[in-house]
Amino acid sequence: MDVKNFLKKISYPLIALVETKVEDHNALKVSRRILPHYKLLNPISRGRIWLLWNNSLMNVELLSFSNQYIHCKIIPTNEDIPSYFLTVIYASNSSSERNSLWGDLEILEGSANLSKWMVGGDFNEVRYAHDKLGGRPPHTRRLSRFNNCIGACHLQDLWGNGSSFSWCNNQDARIACKLDRVLVNLQWMLEHTDSFYHALPPGLSDHSALQVTVYPAFPSGPRPFKYISAWEAHPQFEQVIRQAWDRSFNGSPMFVLVKKLQYLKSVLKAWNRESFGNINDLLFTCRKKMETAQEASLSDPLNVVLIQQEFEAKEEYLHILKRDESLLRQKSRELWLREGDKNSKFFYSSLKARAASNTIRKVKLEDGSFSNDPELIKAHAKEYFSSLLNKESTDPTPVLQPSVRLSIDDCQSLCEPITEQEIKEALFSAKSLGSPGPDGFPARFFQHFWDVVKKDFIQAIGYFFQSGFLLRQMNHSFVSLIPKTKHADCFEQFRPISLCNTVYKTITKILAVRLQSTRGPVPRARLGSSFNGLGRPFVDA
Known part of the structure; x- marks a missing residue:
């Protein structure tokens, strides 16, 4: 019944x-x-x-x-x-x-x-x-x-x-x-x-x-820009980066870095559309070219010219295949496989599974009913997490513990000027293809083109430690919701995290390492969970 x-x-x-x-x-x-x-x-x-x-x-x-x-x-x-x-x-x-x-x-x-x-x-x-x-x-x-x-x-x-x-x-x-x-x-x-x-x-x-x-494409906002590591395999890519980065801007070092990244973003969007091309179309074209060359070579096996054409067509196809694998690897986030592993089908499957799990399709509302209306889901998410942000803390423990004191030597070491080596070590210790912030540039970009961006990157971070001023654009972040359970269906079961820009991550990494190096009772006991267990990288998003 x-x-x-x-x-x-x-x-x-x-x-x-x-x-x-x-x-x-x-x-x-x-x-x-x-x-x-x-x-x-x-x-x-x-x-x-x-x-x-x-x-x-x-x-x-x-x-x-x-x-x-x-x-x-x-x-x-x-x-x-x-x-x-x-x-x-x-x-x-x-x-x-x-x-x-x-x-x-x-x-x-x-x-x-x-x-x-x-x-x-x-x-x-x-x-x-x-x-x-x-x-x-x-x-x-x-x-x-x-x-x-x-x-x-x-x-x-x-x-x-x-x-x-x-x-x-x-x-x-x-x-x-x-x-x-x-x-x-x-x-x-x-x-x-x-x-x-x-x-x-x-x-x-x-x-x-x-x-x-089975939904049609779930409605979403405009896709944010994201640096693609597969671009690095293109023979013209480094030249595009160097030419764009040579453009000059006036202002503080941090402002100059922000403007250069914004300009580079617009250049890369246009270059990707006009020169890099659709990877699937390229794969199809190059494979057909290779098959045509192979058929010609098989019809005249001793023809040196045809053999060379077949070799060149095969090399071009393998180059595009490698580019496709690199793109799928970055999108699928399966970073534990070695570079060079030919697992395109696995990456594609992982990419689609990840895309599916990254979309909130249905949530439970306060009255216990479920809704799959995207606009209602967005409004409910904003209301729920805004109320959490405005909620007064019930933790009676003081944020600062008066008993914690740093020695004079520790204070002096913390106040010493930030060195270029510290900045480089902080940057290169970050996950190269971790989730980028709103600017779209992960640590991989700065690491790969260190000789190009080194001067502006170091000056921007040095400017922060000298002035104590952080430009608003550097402080922007994406808020991502991480499910606490496998089948999360209400916002209480999601944990919000911030996806910060690489410059911001590098600054916090330097601060964490400096605090960790002190010999006294460092105030990390009450600096929050970010400083707990500094045995793992502090900034590893």
């Missing part, structure tokens, strides 16, 4: 149900009673898996099925919307039968070009140990088999929110697991970056329904 009432209230174009326990001869009558205008597909006996869809919006073609899955092609009636493949899972309680299902999925993935593929349902298995709460720990070998299947099928978890556990035994000795999930392949992520699922409250069931939403 709970499922019936739920289905009558919704208007999803496609619905999958598992474990209906409806006899075959009653299936059509029951489905028409609940959703009279929907088509029904139930190839497995006793209603193990039902697929219902709005026939005016799509057609469903059954491709294969077993006792644990149905595999279909979904064909929208709107010809502008491409078709995709859907596999609905209701896995057996038997681990040996589930192993058979894993094998079937690998066959499905390898038997045809699945283009966009979604696999979802009740897998009756968890992926990770933390996917289960209570009871006996998950069997390691079974986890490994499931994850090996997901890897072999080139699938990944679709981003989701709501409950972390999709099943509960509803007993006093509580056991909760994430048995239900939605998996998609890379082609799906490329076309539907903003798609996600929401785990609904289970109601009278022991399983949560998973509501999948």
Whole structure:
């Protein structure tokens, strides 16, 4: 009755149900009673898996099925919307039968070009140990088999929110697991970056329904400028930097640095658009050029000119491939892989997964309801974090502890002029491709072109320590929300952090190192968490 009432209230174009326990001869009558205008597909006996869809919006073609899955092609009636493949899972309680299902999925993935593929349902298995709460720990070998299947099928978890556990035994000795999930392949992520699922409250069931939403591009503001390390591979790039940096400006050293960065930003935007080009178009053009040269060379294998043309075309294509890999590496933020590792597909997959997790698509409001309205989400975020900022502190501990005193020697060492070596060490200790501030230039730019920017960079920081004045533009920062939990769905579950400009980070790093070098009881005990555990880099965003 709970499922019936739920289905009558919704208007999803496609619905999958598992474990209906409806006899075959009653299936059509029951489905028409609940959703009279929907088509029904139930190839497995006793209603193990039902697929219902709005026939005016799509057609469903059954491709294969077993006792644990149905595999279909979904064909929208709107010809502008491409078709995709859907596999609905209701896995057996038997681990040996589930192993058979894993094998079937690998066959499905390898038997045809699945283009966009979604696999979802009740897998009756968890992926990770933390996917289960209570009871006996998950069997390691079974986890490994499931994850090996997901890897072999080139699938990944679709981003989701709501409950972390999709099943509960509803007993006093509580056991909760994430048995239900939605998996998609890379082609799906490329076309539907903003798609996600929401785990609904289970109601009278022991399983949560998973509501999948496929949004068009999520509305956002203008993209901020960001320095791309892949530009460095272009033969003309250094010349572009040097010419732009030679432009002179009048004002304080910090003002001059700000104006040079602003001017360089405008130059790089134009250069990227006019000279660097679209990387995908370049890859396609260079590959076609290489293939044409190879065909010509194979038709006349001893022709020295054709052999040289093939070699040059291949080198050009490899150069563009390396540029593409560098771009994907920076965007995906998978910095732990060595430079030179050829993992473009991995980087692309990581990039899309990261883009999906970086978007807040739905939040819980104060009344407990959920909203996916972008304007309402923005307004609610501003209201919530503004109230936190204006909230009076309840910490009774004084910010400054009167008992802490520095020696005269420590005071003198702290007041000594900042050296060029200190500035360079602070800059080069930062993550080269960490998140940049509003100016868009990460530490990588200043490190890579140190001989070009050295004079202006050192003078700007030296000016701050001499005058105590920090230009407003240098103090600007982005506020980024970091989820505290895996499925954060309300702003209480996000932690705001500031993404500062490289000059600001370098200044704070110098201050931290100076304080750390004092021999007395440094006042870092109450300078906040930023100074705690200075064993790791102080500024490493």
